[in-house]
Amino acid sequence: MDEEAGRQNAAIPSPTGGFPMEIIASRTRITGSNPRYSYRALVPLDEIDPARRHRVAILHVQTPTTRLPCTRIADTIAPDRWFERNLAVPCGLAARLNLVGRRVEAIILRSIFPEMVTHLAPLMLLLDHDPGSAVHRATTIDLNAAFDAIAPRIDVLMPPDLGLYQGDDRRAA
DSSP: OOHHHHHHHHSOOOTTOOOOEEEEEEEEEESSSSOEEEEEEEEEGGGSOTTTGGGSOOEEEEOSSOEEEEEEHHHHHOOGGGGSHHHHTTTTHHHHHHHHHHHHHHHHHHHHOTTOOOSSOOSOEEOSSOOOOEEEEEEESOOTTOHHHHGGGTTTOOGGGGTOOTTTTOEEO
């Protein structure tokens, strides 16, 4: 089996059967003397299933050319039952969704920013060097409602499972 075929077989199948999804990953320096950074991976609102767009939290990412409306990874991967809030909290879905969302975000960030080596996406990371702020676009599998496909594999999930490969298809936003 050639390497490219192996990569395609490793990816988690999209629950919606959708096309690849674009992700915006950012590294933002926090003001101060120590090089502290905030890392985020967000999904542009245009990439979200139209039926779910009115249900997700909207954040704006500043790219060099525009402010782009986006949402969090956790909102993107959330199963449809998450939006029925009366069922989500008693079933423990909120905590699990947050954990899986942060892990997926860390995997995405680590494939783009190699210095981000934490298991879960941190609120802030202190580095021993100062790489500067950056915003990149990357392509992953369709993550719309992918929670049920991703959650059982979260402990062994790797970048190729999400359609990410070190240095592949990374471009400035």
